[in-house]
Amino acid sequence: MTTQRWLLVDDLDRSRDAAGQMAADLALLDATAADGTPRLRLYRWDPPALSLGRFQPDDDVDVDACTRLGVQVVRRPTGGRALLHGGDLTYAVTLPAGPAPNVDATYTYVAGALRAGLARLGVTAEIARHEGPAGAVCMATQQGADLRVGARKVCGSAQVQRGSAVLQHGSILLERLAFDETDLVAGGHDRAALHAATVTLAELGAPTDPRTVADAVVAGFASALDLDFTVVPTTLASTSRRG
Amino acid sequence: MDYPEDLKYSSEHEWVAVDGTRARVGITDYAQDALGDVVFVSLPASGTAVTAGGTCAEVESTKSVSDIYAPVSGTIVDVNTALDDTPEQLNSDPYGSGWIFVVEMTDPGELDALLDAAGYRSLVEG
Numbered sequence: 530m531t532t533q534r535w536l537l538v539d540d541l542d543r544s545r546d547a548a549g550q551m552a553a554d555l556a557l558l559d560a561t562a563a564d565g566t567p568r569l570r571l572y573r574w575d576p577p578a579l580s581l582g583r584f585q586p587d588d589d590v591d592v593d594a595c596t597r598l599g600v601q602v603v604r605r606p607t608g609g610r611a612l613l614h615g616g617d618l619t620y621a622v623t624l625p626a627g628p629a630p631n632v633d634a635t636y637t638y639v640a641g642a643l644r645a646g647l648a649r650l651g652v653t654a655e656i657a658r659h660e661g662p663a664g665a666v667c668m669a670t671q672q673g674a675d676l677r678v679g680a681r682k683v684c685g686s687a688q689v690q691r692g693s694a695v696l697q698h699g700s701i702l703l704e705r706l707a708f709d710e711t712d713l714v715a716g717g718h719d720r721a722a723l724h725a726a727t728v729t730l731a732e733l734g735a736p737t738d739p740r741t742v743a744d745a746v747v748a749g750f751a752s753a754l755d756l757d758f759t760v761v762p763t764t765l766a767s768t769s770r771r772g
Numbered sequence: 773m774d775y776p777e778d779l780k781y782s783s784e785h786e787w788v789a790v791d792g793t794r795a796r797v798g799i800t801d802y803a804q805d806a807l808g809d810v811v812f813v814s815l816p817a818s819g820t821a822v823t824a825g826g827t828c829a830e831v832e833s834t835k836s837v838s839d840i841y842a843p844v845s846g847t848i849v850d851v852n853t854a855l856d857d858t859p860e861q862l863n864s865d866p867y868g869s870g871w872i873f874v875v876e877m878t879d880p881g882e883l884d885a886l887l888d889a890a891g892y893r894s895l896v897e898g
Contacts, residue, residue: 582832582835583830583832584812584814584830584832584837584838596850606837607835607836607837608811608832608833608834608835608836608837609835628783628895628896629802629806629895629896629898630806631806632806632807632833632836632838633808633834633844634806636834674834674835674836686835687835687836688835688836688837689836689837689838690836690837691839692839692840693829
């Protein structure tokens with residue numbers, strides 16, 4: 530097996546608003562569609578943001594609560610349901626789609642790398658079972674895209690395929706904020722059930738420092754997928770590079 | 773995997789059933805299997821002009837969003853609004869009740885660029 534070359538965008542210390550983060554992920558997708566080179570980007574959200582799935586109804590959001598708590602609201606290009614960012618580390622992977630793309634195969638491929646990264650933090654995660662259509666809150670249900678520790682979800686992911694490339698991004702839970710999705714999603718949701726369905730690295734006794742976790746994720750991708758990363762700034766990674 | 777002989781296929785995994793100058797379009801059995809359980813279909817509006825190879829609908833499955841492309845150019849003259857309530861028909865009956873839209877073709881010659889069943893099978897099975 531030949532070592533693959535990927536581009537790595539380390540955006541942990543780069544500030545963007547929520548819309549800017551989604552634009553950066555889409556720029557990564559366009560670049561991979563143009564040149565066929567896979568990319569991995571790692572980033573955080575400050576201020577916190579609630580991201581909605583591509584087709585999630587607007588009225589799932591309690592806009593007043595988001596305003597009061599200083600939470601930005603953004604729509605993802607990917608599927609799934611509402612996810613609160615701020616206490617997480619987010620990854621974005623872009624891959625060439627190939628002539629016969631398969632959603633689950635991509636999830637499984639990336640999950641192997643994420644599991645290897647979490648293992649470096651002492652966390653043994655498994656690919657979540659499929660529970661069928663989700664409710665309004667992403668983390669409250671597990672689907673084939675997700676990673677769990679025991680029965681509790683530690684990482685949720687979603688995809689979009691456009692043209693000849695796939696973007697998969699997802700959220701690794703580092704620690705809980707003072708509020709959660711149940712404070713931000715309209716219609717009333719069960720906070721205890723959400724907490725019972727999820728687990729953070731902090732609760733697992735694993736490192737939560739974003740730099741430490743990011744380094745473990747990068748190392749996990751490199752070892753599990755046999756990759757050689759070239760570190761590039763976002764501006765270059767979002768521009769088609771050939772050769 | 774099912775590849776009906778009487779249909780044309782695009783390399784983006786749509787099928788086309790031709791009736792005169794009209795083309796009924798859906799996604800293939802391979803595509804529905806690769807997508808997983810479909811939970812939402814964003815349909816084009818009737819009257820929309822489409823260009824072969826252009827995006828004209830989207831499908832969500834298992835937290836994944838995928839574009840659906842127009843295999844031929846023309847105008848959308850009918851859409852399967854039943855998919856609003858039962859998007860899972862794309863999985864259960866991709867060549868029948870899971871059809872997505874009908875195009876009134878402006879250039880039926882574009883059909884010649886599509887694959888036959890054997891060509892499509894070769895694309896997805898290698």
